[in-house]
Amino acid sequence: MNPTVTTEPQRLAPWLVGLPIAAALWVLSYTHLTELADLAIAGLGLTRTTQFGEAVHFFLYDTPKVLLLLTGIVFLMGVIQTFFAPERTRALLAGRRLGVGNALAASLGIVTPFCSCSAVPLFIGFVSAGVPLGVTFSFLIAAPMVNEVALALLLGLFGWKVALLYLGLGLLVAIVAGLVIGELKMERHLEDWVRAIHLGEATAASGSDQRWPERLHAGLRHVREIVGRVWPYVLVGIGLGALIHGYVPEDFMAAFMGRDVWWAVPTAVVLGVPMYTNAAGIIPIVEALIGKGAALGTTLAFMMSVIALSAPEMLILRKVLKWPLIATFVAVVATGILLVGYVFNFVL
Amino acid sequence: MKHVKILGTGCRNCQTTLSLVEEVARAQGVEIELEKVDQIQDIMQYRLMATPGVVIDEEVVHAGGVPDRKKIERWFAPSA
Numbered sequence: 001m002n003p004t005v006t007t008e009p010q011r012l013a014p015w016l017v018g019l020p021i022a023a024a025l026w027v028l029s030y031t032h033l034t035e036l037a038d039l040a041i042a043g044l045g046l047t048r049t050t051q052f053g054e055a056v057h058f059f060l061y062d063t064p065k066v067l068l069l070l071t072g073i074v075f076l077m078g079v080i081q082t083f084f085a086p087e088r089t090r091a092l093l094a095g096r097r098l099g100v101g102n103a104l105a106a107s108l109g110i111v112t113p114f115c116s117c118s119a120v121p122l123f124i125g126f127v128s129a130g131v132p133l134g135v136t137f138s139f140l141i142a143a144p145m146v147n148e149v150a151l152a153l154l155l156g157l158f159g160w161k162v163a164l165l166y167l168g169l170g171l172l173v174a175i176v177a178g179l180v181i182g183e184l185k186m187e188r189h190l191e192d193w194v195r196a197i198h199l200g201e202a203t204a205a206s207g208s209d210q211r212w213p214e215r216l217h218a219g220l221r222h223v224r225e226i227v228g229r230v231w232p233y234v235l236v237g238i239g240l241g242a243l244i245h246g247y248v249p250e251d252f253m254a255a256f257m258g259r260d261v262w263w264a265v266p267t268a269v270v271l272g273v274p275m276y277t278n279a280a281g282i283i284p285i286v287e288a289l290i291g292k293g294a295a296l297g298t299t300l301a302f303m304m305s306v307i308a309l310s311a312p313e314m315l316i317l318r319k320v321l322k323w324p325l326i327a328t329f330v331a332v333v334a335t336g337i338l339l340v341g342y343v344f345n346f347v348l
Numbered sequence: 349m350k351h352v353k354i355l356g357t358g359c360r361n362c363q364t365t366l367s368l369v370e371e372v373a374r375a376q377g378v379e380i381e382l383e384k385v386d387q388i389q390d391i392m393q394y395r396l397m398a399t400p401g402v403v404i405d406e407e408v409v410h411a412g413g414v415p416d417r418k419k420i421e422r423w424f425a426p427s428a
Binding site: 113 | 389399
């Protein structure tokens with residue numbers, strides 16, 4: 001409204017004060033979660049010896065924990081992403097050969113800002129600029145699967161070992177699947193109009209010359225956007241998890257999601273495809289199921305399938321890929337996830 | 349009058365961008381002609397790699413994510 005404010009630079013000073021305070025508060029709350037939940041339980045006149053009390057305690061402990069982790073990780077990610085505009089990632093990947101290119105693409109998939117509604121423009125942007133098809137797929141598989149929301153929730157509910165395993169295996173599936181697709185030489189199964197596009201330069205890279213206040217501000221915006229969107233799912237997920245935790249009998253899940261049930265992993269993968277919830281809603285439920293005897297591998301396979309193989313996303317991709325390529329994509333990724341599930345169940 | 353195009357395949361961010369642009373333009377009393385481009389072939393002609401994108405008078409001014417309100421205000425600020 002006032003033309004003089006148009007350039008208004010972000011200042012660093014408020015950040016230098018605010019960020020340490022926020023970090024200190026964060027650490028203080030995070031290290032006192034049990035006490036806070038105990039206090040709240042006592043205040044409500046409940047004890048953990050009853051089923052209801054146990055369920056409420058679970059909810060009051062897990063919710064702040066997950067939301068704290070989510071806010072922290074999403075903020076960091078928002079800042080990191082300002083260094084990796086899609087244009088820059090593409091420049092890093094253009095002309096790479098299979099192998100190194102796939103590993104690089106999968107890793108960049110984690111730090112490049114990505115939303116599934118941008119999958120198609122990004123795909124075309126990559127392929128038309130000379131990024132090999134297999135390398136593009138490694139990026140496209142890793143970007144949604146290994147995302148900060150999934151990692152934050154796994155870290156909060158399962159601990160760093162499982163989070164790290166998920167990260168490593170997610171990358172591995174993306175790299176190997178991209179390699180296989182690249183080796184199959186399926187370029188002719190791109191839609192014709194996509195192959196016709198050969199753009200050299202896209203629009204100018206945005207954000208590569210930002211200064212720190214802008215980057216930090218971007219982190220804050222990322223928190224508002226992501227946490228603002230997923231917190232209801234987290235609450236509902238943890239709420240359902242709490243009910244399972246308090247009321248479902250021990251070993252209830254062992255019969256059909258235990259590690260000795262060989263068909264559990266494929267079933268989990270197939271069930272995951274039509275589902276399109278985000279990680280925020282599904283992980284708390286999954287954690288509660290594991291407490292009741294479900295095997296970790298089966299559960300991880302289910303999660304990966306829900307996130308990486310979703311029916312709506314395939315319909316979007318259909319605009320640029322012909323069916324044989326989509327079918328290959330699904331088959332290769334599903335096989336990778338199956339292997340992950342079995343490896344977890346039998347080796348660990 | 350400015351000709352504004354919102355590029356996007358219809359995700360939530362695209363709709364948010366559309367209504368935000370409309371709102372800011374009205375608040376600043378700038379007359380605009382708003383057009384939604386949702387066919388991927390048409391979107392790709394602008395060579396962007398992330399949606400939603402905003403095109404003003406055939407020039408891409410934004411790509412990826414909902415633009416800041418301040419950024420939008422700048423587009424419609426009376427040129428000095």
